[in-house]
Amino acid sequence: MRGKGRGLGIAAVVVGLLGVVLGLGGVGFARYQYGGSVVSSESMKPTYGPGDRVVYERVDGSEVRRGDIVVFTAPDRYGSDGLVMERVIAVGGDRVTCCTRTGTDARVTVNGRPLQEPYVKDGDAFGGFVEYDVRVPEGRVFLLGDYRSNSRDSRAFLSDHGGTLPVSAVRGRVIDDYTVPVVLGSAMLLGLVLALTGAGLGIAAFVVRRQARAAVPPPPPWAVRS
Template identity: 75%
Template sequence: MGRARGLGIAAVVVGLVGLLAGLGGVVYGRYAFGGSVVSGESMAPTFGRGDRVVFERIDGSEVRRGDVVVFSAPDRYGFDALVIERVVGVGGDRVACCTGEARDARVTLNGEPLREPYLKGAEAGGGYPAYDVRVPEGRLFLLGDHRANARDSRAFLDDRGGTLPTSAIRGRVIDDYTVPVVLGVAMIAGVVLVLVAAGLGIAAMVVRRRARAVVPPPPPWAARV
């Protein structure tokens, strides 16, 4: 029975480790990360229609200039789905467009031309009228990378300069998938360990039944002459 007991203990230990790894990965992954599918071309060429993006759930106060974020603004867009755009200005910044002419035009940030290598066709203005916005504290100025095909802060300049409250931010798009991959491995490992624990449990029951089925030989004094 000693072997059966050992297998049973191993099954419990391995099973608990598997549950902790699997459930821990699932819970943390759902809490820390999210996913979305790009439905338009406003962020092309960085992200195109149908691209799947992963974002880390952060507070809007953690957003930095240049971050690509997902947010919800049903009062502005008329739907609850997530919108993806790039943060150009944060609270206190002055964002204006455009200096220069035609394809040489540039958005300026606090008076300095903004380098934007991600733009589609290098069109900084995208055909929108000129603007000069001082971003209020606690708000963000957002633009799409495809300026000619983006309904971003420029389309809502009459609403506090088109800026968006940081509370609308749901997450920051990531390009380093190390943490999500580690979480995925942890979840898979958890499933494997639970299956191993089940196998150990079955083995323990088999050994226990076999031990009970063995009939000990009769004692010498029970033998008949």
């Protein structure tokens, strides 16, 4: 019985510690590497609409590429430090113009090449805003919403560096592949299960030891000396 109690105690410590390390490690990495947000506007419809939950990977703004959907903060433009979500159309060194053709045939061009943008709402790449021709400075990005006629994006701030935003304002890149977050979530869940299992084994070890002590018979009376 004593050996069994000792074995359960060791198992409790090993399993419990493994669970704590796995769970806290998963939580720490997830908080460091990923973030979540809820869409509050229609500017990215039909890709994302109000109430949609998105997960973004925390990346340095210099890592984003054309076509990425990013979240950023620009309190000087939007009046708060809340996250804003838009699509990267051009990066440092690019020349972005709009628009060639008209109506649903209108196209935004980057470095003279018309963009194919199947994601824009109703196929309207122009959105009725003023035309623009911007050379994106190094270290900045030009951003547009997918709902071009209902998005307050770089076009609304053309007098400020051509509407471009410094890459330092970028907080993350929205992801559609949830493989890594799911793995992290599974690791955290497994860690919780292991921690609870360790606690259960610890309780079992305590009970076994109590029973072992209770099973030891008292010494005979003649063994007691006066």
